[in-house]
Amino acid sequence: MKTQPASSDQLAPSVARRQPLRHLAPWLGWSVLGVLVLLAALGPLYLSAFDLVLAFTLFNYMTMAQSWNLLGGYGGQFSLGHSLFVGAGSYTIAVLLLHTGLPLLLDLVLSGLLAAALATLAALLLMRLREAYFSIGSLGLAMAALTWMLNWSFTGATSGLNLPPAATLDYSTLYYLALGLLVATTLTIVLLVRSPFGLRLMAIRDDQEAAAELGVNSFPVKLVTFAISAFFVGLAGGLIALNKLEIEPDSAFSMNWVITMIIITIIGGIATSTGPLVGAVVFFTLQQVLQNSQALSSLLTGLLLILIIRLAPEGLWPLALKLGRRLGEIFVSRFAHSKQAVTALGAQEAVGGRSRLGEG
């Protein structure tokens, strides 16, 4: 029995039947999340070194997509310049490790902070631009940064930098750093978008002028969002440098970073906090399974993207939620039906008739 019609006013009975599921769903979600976090926390106990590196990469994808999603999805500021912050994070930690004696964790935090500071400067330039102009402007800044780095002798210009041997971490440490960053990023963003700040951010996305007339000052909101988004991307960039140990501008500032963030977010579900995680799993799996034929991997990713934009533009995660809810409804209505079949057959039929009317 379908219960998807637009005029839900007439469908009070079916809403009531959905209620038990409503109470169940969050618990289900939380327990699945708990199991996943536990499994991840115990990762080094059962994963090989190779698997740990794969997981490290996956976590960084998730972190970066999650951060991009804060600005691009919740904030509607479609940045094409986030590669800049990956590179800035990588180079900051390399320079700090090479030239200072600061502890590694502090270096890592500073790499995030420098990315955030750069983002604040960039925001001052870009915030006056809207929509496509913002995107193009951010892309321009990232490309300018790449050109600068290719020529800056202090950071080794095109040949880049090698991290000191002391910076070499074992795989499980890297794994935990990436996992910790992912959890911190996701928690921060989930709390942020549920706060009044997040509401303001989404209001600006939907209609900046209307938001202003309701007392929302868009400038600081966008500025802070940009900085937070860049902060976590910068941290991820720092971790990536710690893993690779050699960095050079073309890969550290590669456009591929931001394209990956965007593809993951759109596949998983833009402006949702679970979407980027789901999207990263799908994207990364595809990449790994087809790693021997790069062309096929790109082709399939592109096809997947087109299919999602055409068929489920909200992304895989919202689609999965919708399907789950539909299945749940069918289950609950069957259950309710068989239970009440004897006593309330007549009433059920009346309800069915009414909801069919509503669909028409």
Next chain:
Amino acid sequence: MQAASTVGGEPQRTDEAPLLVLRHVTRRFGGVTALNDISFEVRSGELLGVIGPNGAGKSTLLSLISGAQRVSEGEILFAGQRLDRLPAHAIARLGIGRAHQIPRPFGRMTVLQNVLIPVHARKNEAPGRRSLSDDAEEILRLCGLLDRKDRQAGSLTLLDLKRLELARALALKPRLLLLDEVAAGLVGQEIEEITRLIASIHARGVTILLVEHVQAVVRSLARRVIVLDWGRKIAEGTPDEIARHPEVIAVYLGSEQGEQPSTPAAIHQAVDEQAATGAEVNASTSSRHSLPSARAMSTAAVRPSPPPLLDVQNLSVDYGKLRALRSLDFSVGEGEIVAVVGANGAGKTTLTQAISGLVPVSEGRVLFAGREITRVPAHQRARLGIALCHEGRRLFREQTVRENLELGAAYATRGATTTFAQRLERVYDLFPVLRERASSQAGRLSGGQQQMVAIGRALMAEPRLLLLDELSLGLAPAVVDQLFAALPRILAWGISVVLIEQHIQRSLAVADRVYVLERGRVVFCGTPDQVRAHPALQQAYLGVAAAPATPADSPAVSEQEQHPVSGT
């Protein structure tokens, strides 16, 4: 009463202190002066109505007060403080809420979240007290949206979106509420509902500036009204004074002494020019004049006796749950000019869009040249010979004038008898300025010239029926004269015209027959003379009939409706 604390202070009526003062406020957009030297005051606790025809500058006025746009000259004071240098969000936090004419919901957020935005913005000034979401829910209850608080705002119906606009503005706990056409697009029961809601908000002591086209709403709510026209304030007074003010009547209905003589003169001149150019022209011009006089009847059943070119029967159009046209009969004969008049939201544009196939028809039939086209898609109707000049023109702005005209000819009516070159020549002759500016970008032309391009583009398809939606909207009188002078020549080419026009006297002067629409219905149909003599016209525009008034509009009742709070 808890709700009172949500919305404002103690219930109070007009105090003497002015809450809002505008002094010599002017707003220019490039060379266009949208508002010119406007001065007025709104006293604390007052509900001031602002009326005026389309393009008078009413929404601009509200945008200047809310800070969405900047004042070019003059100053705006709110409770003694200069507003005109503050950004919009700071003005909102001072307690000025605005509800937009076209709802601007945060579409991807829930209804509750929409209302939480202003609640949180307000928090900065008045910290603590009770839970903010309780506050928001109370406002939603007041506006009748509580049961929809978890719906996505983008999925609401028009009435609910209007309520949400109000709710969001109220959530600022405004001292001054700017309401922009909250009743526009609503009908019947819905208008009464929203009127009651506004009255109850006002009764809680909120000062309100009400911009409104639906005159019944203004009459039942406002004790004082100012009238804008062409960016100027032309009158101020009680609703009754305003409804009898000769200049206001002239603005809405056109003055018998002022505008009318100039237009027919221009037309006669144009017709004379035509007559000199060919006998074929004479034939169609005279047939056009013989048709209407033969059909001088006064009921809605008026129909051209030969099969009409366009025959609309029992037409209803719905926008979601909103019925925009209700069982409407409408016809246009060969070579006729039919005028459609009525206030904003009466359904005029919807009618043209239903005829041209841009909106789906819910009930009824549309016949064109004897063929049923009710389900024929818009692009095929265009090829059958129906051309629509949109309100707002919709030119290809980046393209040149000539390119726009070429694009108009690309899908000419099937069986067109003229060549492209002939049609182009005809359009250039009709509007010589287009020939001069043929290679200019259409978007760079003046408003009047753009309208000429729009008409020219429609004519390039050699249509049999031309629908002109708001021919003169926002244009200077001299340009309007030119456009009206073109009408007889268009008719002379054997093209029938449906004219939607806010200058009533002008359209009455050129039309063969006139339909008066009110809230999606035809309330009167007849010759221009019959319409002039009939109270339906004034009723439709000013909500007051010169002849016996309907009970709903009599002053006695509207007095009562100013205090509907006692019932709530």
